[in-house]
Structures are given as C-alpha cells and as structure tokens.
Amino acid sequence: MIDATGGAFKLVEVVSSPFPTMLQNISSTDSWFGAGAASQNDDGWGDSPEGIPETKLMPQNSQGYVIKPISQIKDIVMIIVERLMQLTTLNEDKTIMMLRKYNWNEEKLKTVWFELEGEDAEIMLRQIGAKFDTKIDESFPFTKATRRDQNSGICAVCYNEFDDGEFAADSLECGHEFCREDWNQYLVAKVNEGFQGCMNAKCLQTECNLKVTHSMYKKHLKEEEFKHYERWFVKSYTDENKNARWCPFKGCEYCAIYQNSGIKDVNCLCGESYCFECGEELHKPASCENLKLWIAKNSSESDSLVWIEANTKKCPNKMCLKPIEKNQGCNHMTCKQCGHHFCWLCLGDWKDHGSATGGYYKCNIYEEAKKSDTRAEFLSLEEQMQRAREELNRFVFHYERFSNHQKSKKHAQDMIGRLNFAIEELRTKQNYTLPELQFLGDTLKVLIRARHGLKYTYVHAYYQKDAELRQISQYSQEMLEKFCEQIDEMLSHFLEVYQAQYIFSTSLTPFYQERDRIISFAKATKQYYENICGIMRM
Amino acid sequence: MQYSSAVVTPRIMKETKLLLEKTPPGVRVTVSEENPRHFLFDIQGPPGSFYEAGIFKVEIFLPSDYPMSPPKALFRTKVFHPNIDKVGRICLDILKQDKWTPALLIEKVVLSIQWLLGAPNLDDPLDTSVADVFKASPEHAEKTAREWVQLYAK
Numbered sequence: 001m002i003d004a005t006g007g008a009f010k011l012v013e014v015v016s017s018p019f020p021t022m023l024q025n026i027s028s029t030d031s032w033f034g035a036g037a038a039s040q041n042d043d044g045w046g047d048s049p050e051g052i053p054e055t056k057l058m059p060q061n062s063q064g065y066v067i068k069p070i071s072q073i074k075d076i077v078m079i080i081v082e083r084l085m086q087l088t089t090l091n092e093d094k095t096i097m098m099l100r101k102y103n104w105n106e107e108k109l110k111t112v113w114f115e116l117e118g119e120d121a122e123i124m125l126r127q128i129g130a131k132f133d134t135k136i137d138e139s140f141p142f143t144k145a146t147r148r149d150q151n152s153g154i155c156a157v158c159y160n161e162f163d164d165g166e167f168a169a170d171s172l173e174c175g176h177e178f179c180r181e182d183w184n185q186y187l188v189a190k191v192n193e194g195f196q197g198c199m200n201a202k203c204l205q206t207e208c209n210l211k212v213t214h215s216m217y218k219k220h221l222k223e224e225e226f227k228h229y230e231r232w233f234v235k236s237y238t239d240e241n242k243n244a245r246w247c248p249f250k251g252c253e254y255c256a257i258y259q260n261s262g263i264k265d266v267n268c269l270c271g272e273s274y275c276f277e278c279g280e281e282l283h284k285p286a287s288c289e290n291l292k293l294w295i296a297k298n299s300s301e302s303d304s305l306v307w308i309e310a311n312t313k314k315c316p317n318k319m320c321l322k323p324i325e326k327n328q329g330c331n332h333m334t335c336k337q338c339g340h341h342f343c344w345l346c347l348g349d350w351k352d353h354g355s356a357t358g359g360y361y362k363c364n365i366y367e368e369a370k371k372s373d374t375r376a377e378f379l380s381l382e383e384q385m386q387r388a389r390e391e392l393n394r395f396v397f398h399y400e401r402f403s404n405h406q407k408s409k410k411h412a413q414d415m416i417g418r419l420n421f422a423i424e425e426l427r428t429k430q431n432y433t434l435p436e437l438q439f440l441g442d443t444l445k446v447l448i449r450a451r452h453g454l455k456y457t458y459v460h461a462y463y464q465k466d467a468e469l470r471q472i473s474q475y476s477q478e479m480l481e482k483f484c485e486q487i488d489e490m491l492s493h494f495l496e497v498y499q500a501q502y503i504f505s506t507s508l509t510p511f512y513q514e515r516d517r518i519i520s521f522a523k524a525t526k527q528y529y530e531n532i533c534g535i536m537r538m
Numbered sequence: 539m540q541y542s543s544a545v546v547t548p549r550i551m552k553e554t555k556l557l558l559e560k561t562p563p564g565v566r567v568t569v570s571e572e573n574p575r576h577f578l579f580d581i582q583g584p585p586g587s588f589y590e591a592g593i594f595k596v597e598i599f600l601p602s603d604y605p606m607s608p609p610k611a612l613f614r615t616k617v618f619h620p621n622i623d624k625v626g627r628i629c630l631d632i633l634k635q636d637k638w639t640p641a642l643l644i645e646k647v648v649l650s651i652q653w654l655l656g657a658p659n660l661d662d663p664l665d666t667s668v669a670d671v672f673k674a675s676p677e678h679a680e681k682t683a684r685e686w687v688q689l690y691a692k
Contacts, residue, residue, distance in 0.1 A: 143641075157641060159552040193635060
C-alpha cells in the first residue's frame with residue numbers, strides 16, 4: 001500500500017493511478033491523494049492507487065495487467081523461464097528458445113510440449129536450433145574439422161592455437177570449437193547487428209543449426225556488452241509476446257503485461273492511459289477500428305480532396321482543368337492558370353454570355369439547363385458537389401467537437417497546478433483536513449477523464465450508421481457535456497472564492513454545502529460517462 | 539585483439555598461404571602488393587555453362603573486422619548474368635552479413651562465385667532486366683552471355 005503521509009511514491013508498485021506524476025506535484029510532502037481512498041473500487045478513475053507487495057512480481061490483480069519498468073522485465077522473464085524449466089525439464093537456454101518459438105505463450109507451449117512424444121520432441125528442438133542436427137556432419141563433412149575430437153588445436157576463425165587464456169576453446173552443444181576471443185567478437189558483432197541478428201545468431205560454423213544460447217552470451221560478453229544484449233532479450237519478450245505492450249507515450253519506459261482478458265484500458269504509471277488492444281491513446285467509447293479510420297482520415301490527404309471536390313470547379317478549358325474556388329464576385333471567371341474566360345454557373349465559354357443571358361450575376365443558360373433533362377451530366381456534377389459538401393460538413397462538425405474537447409481537457413489539466421496551490425492554502429490557513437479536500441482532486445480527475453471520453457464520443461458518432469442509436473447517444477453526449485461544463489465552472493468558482501480565505505473564515509457551512517454539491521455533480525458526471533460508454537458499445 | 543585494415547591477422551596469413559599453395563582448380567589468385575587484404579582472382583567459367591572458356595576477374599577485399607564480417611567481392615569483368623549487375627556487384631547469400639559465418643573461407647567464397655556462374659538464380663535477381671531475358675528467352679540469354687564472354691572475358 002502506498003504510504004499516505006510519507007509521500008514517497010514507489011512508482012514501480014503503483015498500479016492504475018491515471019495521473020500520479022502530475023498529481024504528485026500537488027503536494028510534495030503529503031500524499032493527499034492516497035488517503036482514505038484505499039477501500040474504494042479500483043476502476044481506473046484513479047481514486048485508489050493499489051500497491052503491490054514487492055515480493056510478488058507477477059501478482060494477479062483486478063486490473064488484469066501489471067505495469068513494469070524496463071529494468072524489471074528481465075526478472076519477470078527469468079521467473080517465467082524458471083517456472084517452465086521445472087515443467088519441461090529442459091535447461092534454461094532450451095526453455096528460452098521454446099518460449100520464443102511460441103511467442104512467450106506459456107499455455108501454448110505447455111500444451112504442445114506435453115503432447116510431443118519421444119522423437120517428435122527431438123525434432124522440434126532441432127528445428128528451433130536448440131539441439132545439434134547430426135545429419136549436418138553427413139551433408140557437410142568439412143564442418144567436422146572444427147569438432148572437438150577432430151580439430152587440430154587451432155581456431156578455424158583466427159588461426160591461433162587454442163590455449164587456456166584468451167584463445168581457450170569453447171563451443172555450443174554441437175562441439176564446433178572456436179576460441180574465446182572469437183566468440184566474444186562474434187557475439188558483439190551480432191548484438192550490434194540488431195534485434196534479429198542478435199536473437200537468431202547461430203554457431204560460428206557454417207551450416208550448423210545451433211542457435212547461440214542465452215548462457216553463451218552471458219559467458220562471453222563483458223558486462224556492458226551483456227547489458228546491450230539484454231535489451232534485445234527483453235525486447236524479444238515484450239515485442240514477440242501478444243500479452244505485453246510498451247506505453248506508446250513519448251519518453252515512457254513502462255510496459256504493461258496482460259494477465260487476463262477483458263479489460264482493454266491501461267493506466268500507465270507515466271500518467272497517460274492507452275488502449276492495450278491497438279496501442280493508441282485511450283479512446284473509449286470509440287472502437288479500435290473506428291479510431292484507426294479516424295486517424296487515417298485526419299492524416300490523409302483524402303480530406304483535402306473532399307474539400308476541393310466540395311468547393312471548387314475545374315476550369316472548363318480541356319487543356320487546363322485546374323480546380324478553381326470562387327470566393328466572391330460575379331459569375332464571369334478568368335482562370336489564373338490559363339486565362340480562359342468562363343461562366344461559374346454553367347461552365348460555358350464567357351463569349352456566349354452577355355446581357356442576353358442575364359448579365360454578370362445571372363445565367364440563363366444555367367437556369368435552362370437545370371430545368372431540362374438534356375444536361376443530366378451537368379446536374380449530376382452539381383449533385384456530386386452537393387454530396388461532397390454535406391459529407392465535409394458532417395466531418396467538420398465532428399472534428400470541431402473532437403478538437404474542442406481536446407482543448408477543454410488540456411484546460412482541465414492546466415487547472416491541476418492551481419488546484420494544488422488552493423488545497424495547500426485551505427489546509428494550512430483554514431485548517432481543512434486532507435480527506436475533506438480530497439474531493440477537489442477527485443472531481444478534477446473525473447472532469448479530465450470525462451472530457452477525454454467526450455472527445456472520442458465524436459469519433460464513435462461519426463461512424464455510427466444506425467440513426468436510432470445515434471439519437472440515444474446524442475442525448476447522453478449532450479448531458480455529459482452539460483455536466484462537464486457545470487463541474488468545470490464549479491471548480492473554477494470554488495478556487496476563486498475559497499482561496500481568498502477571509503471571505504468565509506467566519507462561517508464554515510457554505511464550504512461544506514458547496515463541497516457536497518460538487519461531489520454529487522462529479523458522481524453524476526462519472527455515471528453519465530459510464531452510461532455513454534455502455535450505450536456506444538451497443 | 540582488434541583487427542584493423544593495416545594488420546594482417548594469423549587467419550589472413552594462413553588463408554593467403556593456403557590459397558597460393560593449394561589454389562582451387564579453375565582459379566588464379568594475385569595478392570595486392572600494397573594491401574594484403576586485397577585479392578584479385580581470375581575465375582574460369584564453369585564447363586558446360588554459358589560462361590565456359592571465359593576468364594572473369596573478381597576483386598575481393600577483406601574488411602577490418604574480417605572474419606566477423608563477410609569479404610567484399612566485385613566482378614571486374616562485364617558479365618551477362620541475372621545475379622551480377624552492371625557495376626559488378628554480386629547477389630550471393632554467403633556474402634551477406636546474416637548468412638556469412640566466420641568459419642567460412644575466402645576459398646569458399648571464390649568457389650561459390652564460380653558455382654553461381656553455372657547456376658543463375660532467377661528467383662532472386664539483382665539485375666531484373668537481365669533476369670527478364672533469361673526468363674523470356676533462354677536461347678537469347680545464352681547467345682548474349684556467350685557474346686559477352688567473347689567480347690569481355692578473354
């Protein structure tokens with residue numbers, strides 16, 4: 001459990017406090033934020049940071065995941081390896097290779113391993129490079145020259161004589177001997193080659209199927225070099241494993257390790273939240289698929305194309321066809337590109353226009369074309385533009401709201417500093433206790449999370465095809481927006497009023513009244529947020 | 539021990555000695571006078587192939603971290619072959635870092651290059667335009683290859 005008064009956050013052990021790093025600053029000596037909250041449910045709202053006993057490295061908790069810094073992953077991996085070593089009775093190196101073969105999926109490995117019988121297990125081990133394939137001796141007799149019993153006492157790589165020092169002979173299980181110095185140089189070269197080169201390195205002998213083992217790296221690399229190797233080793237666990245994911249936020253070195261399915265939201269110890277499934281920022285209630293589409297839409301040029309389609313016409317000069325936007329003036333257009341004169345409405349040559357066709361601001365040709373069916377093609381162009389405009393408007397509508405909530409969320413986050421200061425003032429000058437003031441931090445957290453969620457309701461809504469469902473969620477959306485505005489205002493107001501201590505120093509009642517009001521609003525907001533997530537999941 | 543380009547390692551000495559004393563058939567070797575890591579080979583085209591009777595000059599250079607890194611090899615004779623491009627670069631697996639192993643020898647590299655001449659690999663071409671000719675019309679490819687041998691590899 002986090003020490004409520006000590007203030008020393010052991011980040012490693014904290015799970016699921018959405019903004020610990022930010023809120024830590026609220027009070028440097030007092031952890032107001034942990035006090036009295038431990039009994040509440042840990043639901044990702046950050047009101048109860050649960051500690052994990054240091055002794056249990058892989059605890060099962062209600063979250064379904066644990067968060068670990070890069071420095072601890074290695075230990076976790078070794079615990080898994082050890083556990084499986086006992087089951088498979090393979091040595092450490094072979095167990096690691098088997099685990100990698102099955103993408104670190106322990107269950108899969110267990111199932112497969114215990115179904116393998118006799119010879120099949122041997123074949124499997126040979127395939128993954130954990131056991132020497134003696135057929136290689138037959139197919140490539142020259143490789144035998146470096147085998148322990150047949151070599152001439154000279155290293156086939158550097159041609160130095162084997163000795164007991166830097167040229168001491170060493171080999172993998174295959175018995176292809178090379179000197180220590182060369183093993184070191186080879187392994188260093190492999191580590192520098194990168195992840196693939198390092199984790200799939202083979203024996204120095206050509207055609208030998210044996211993979212370089214973990215213990216060989218340990219034995220022949222110097223301390224610094226081995227640390228470099230361990231980076232790739234850890235990467236093998238985190239990147240080849242579906243149950244691990246690095247925090248996607250910049251500069252964060254925490255990794256989430258999944259333990260049971262269901263929950264997709266990860267509250268990283270760096271203070272950010274993300275979706276375990278797709279690795280993007282937390283995007284509830286929008287689905288991963290919709291988010292992907294949304295991101296593609298926002299970053300692609302296709303939307304500028306939609307805009308161009310909706311707002312421009314192509315110069316009718318067949319040799320030019322530049323898109324032209326008309327932002328003011330009459331229908332007489334002169335293309336800047338090619339100098340062609342044309343009518344904006346009917347796109348005909350301006351030569352055919354004049355007072356007879358209605359002058360500069362009216363085009364009879366266009367009016368007639370609109371009436372007659374003969375210019376169907378012309379009309380369909382109009383319709384196309386209209387549709388594109390509507391689509392664009394719809395996108396802009398959702399996008400504007402999406403980015404507005406982004407801004408509001410930022411605004412709420414900016415309030416943390418002020419809140420921090422106010423709490424300290426209220427505590428020291430007016431003697432309110434920290435548990436009494438805790439609602440301020442909690443409410444702000446609710447506000448931030450709700451703003452964040454609102455942002456993504458617009459992604460969801462943009463892709464919602466069902467009109468009825470869209471209407472239902474629109475209603476909840478509106479309510480949530482209202483509540484957010486409310487508590488935003490209440491908090492700002494509260495900070496303004498109560499920071500000036502002299503106003504209410506004589507009577508305490510209004511403080512508690514206001515406090516209760518804010519708490520109930522925060523509760524309602526949280527409820528609406530959860531409702532909206534429920535509705536939108538339909 | 540750090541290998542550098544100026545230093546000739548025991549391995550290189552031994553390999554050079556072996557190459558000079560027991561040169562494989564169909565191969566002639568010259569070691570550069572300025573740089574003992576620089577070799578020039580005359581490789582005979584394999585009998586029965588499009589390249590028979592041709593003598594191909596191939597340059598081989600041993601990088602400073604040889605044998606941890608593979609030797610660098612380059613054709614100095616123009617050759618019409620799908621795995622050798624216009625500037626003489628060679629597409630051969632053992633010349634790449636991930637397939638090279640330190641226990642391989644220069645001799646092996648040379649023999650593999652000779653073997654490659656006799657066995658063009660159309661699945662992994664370096665010069666696609668040459669590979670296209672080989673695929674579309676093997677007769678035409680043979681004719682051009684033999685012409686080039688007459689023109690450049692004599």
